[in-house]
Amino acid sequence: MEENIKVGVSSCLLGNRVRYDGGHKRDRYITDVLANYFLFIPVCPEVECGLPVPRETMHLEGDPENPRLVTTRNKVDHTARMQEFCTKKAQELENEKLSAFIFKKDSPSSGLHRVKVFGNSGQAQKKGRGLFAAAVVDKYPLLPVEEEGRLHDASLRENFIERVYCYHRWQSFLENEPDYKKLIQFHTRHKLQLMAHSPKHLSKIGKLVAAGKTLPRKQMLEQYQDLLMEALTLKATVKKNVNVLHHIMGHFKTYLSGDEKAELLEIIDSYARSYVPLVVPLTLIGHYVRKYQVSYLQDQAYLEPHPAELMLRNHV
Ligand code: SF4
Structure with a gap:
């Protein structure tokens, strides 16, 4: 079997305390099983784009095709900061020669499928993709990508x-x-x-x-x-x-x-x-x-x- 298979992963899934509340979302299948086969390259777009831990929660707003990343209470718009990071990081990942990426579901930065996007009325549609996940998929359309939740199927x-x-x-x-x-x-x-x-x-x-x-x-x-x-x-x-x-x-x-x-x-x-x-x-x-x-x-x-x-x- 092949060796040195590098897989990108949302950092919180490895147990790193990078979430908005200072916690993590360790996924045992990733850390206890897949880690024996893959070399994980962790990425937390929110921390790596310069946001602190802990931080205010964020969500996506506006057009599901082109949403904005906004904090939920104070409505601080982090879209430009995140997009700048995404372009740079997606480019940098070329050096890693990743064979896949596993994303954290539901996250406005890392979620791959059906992420909530809030409209003007405050109603959410589950039609979005986290900004970083979107940047990775755009740059590497052939790369196998999945969310940790779906790996339980x-x-x-x-x-x-x-x-x-x-x-x-x-x-x-x-x-x-x-x-x-x-x-x-x-x-x-x-x-x-x-x-x-x-x-x-x-x-x-x-x-x-x-x-x-x-x-x-x-x-x-x-x-x-x-x-x-x-x-x-x-x-x-x-x-x-x-x-x-x-x-x-x-x-x-x-x-x-x-x-x-x-x-x-x-x-x-x-x-x-x-x-x-x-x-x-x-x-x-x-x-x-x-x-x-x-x-x-x-x-x-x-x-x-x-x-x-x-x-x-x-x-x-
Ligand atoms: S979901 Fe993504 S942005 Fe949020 S804590 Fe995990 S790695 Fe960071």
Whole structure:
């Protein structure tokens, strides 16, 4: 598995006392589990833009597309100060080569989804995005991003961490001056993973790669990464996974005995009916891949998209 995966994180989620009230919002899954796999780069936009701890609470006001950051009681407008910080910090983060960012939900600075934006009437719409989260997403549109609250949902968590590892592999791939041959190798390794998320994207990417040297290298890589990361944001449903499992079986069915085939089909069927999680058929498949040395499958990212110890496929 890859090492040195750097992930940006809202500082209060690590237990740092940077919140408006001098407290923190330590998230145990982040500090006790993910910290064993990722190197966290903490950012507290409110403190780093020069605001004190403790400080007056703030919220977003005005147009949800272009909101202002204003203190709730004294109505001090911190928008310009925060925007200046966001532009500078988003640029600085380029040096960190982040593979993802985990944001604190609901925050007017750090929240990623459905942050409250107050209108003139005092009514709030849950349509906003924290100013710093917006700056990061604008500057790094391919970067996997998520909120800590959503990481408590098993399927969102599995999807996010799968994207982090895949994006990190892509970043490492780019660092090694990839030529067309290396792109084909990368693509071959990710075919089943793409199929599990979006057969349509797999087909589009297949056509792109087949166009080969007719496209300039830079353009080819840019189009490839856009499609790759877009595909992975789509949910790998049970139906799509079952399709991939049957496809995998096609690669070694000539090796399997009648009993082995029947057992594997039965287990895939149990997964299709949600009697067992995805890890069950994949464990048996992994056993056969090793037993029969099926080289095409041995290298597939789909079979090992993230560390098994995270147990992400035990719950999807
Ligand atoms: S939510 Fe963001 S701005 Fe607020 S304390 Fe946490 S890191 Fe700082």
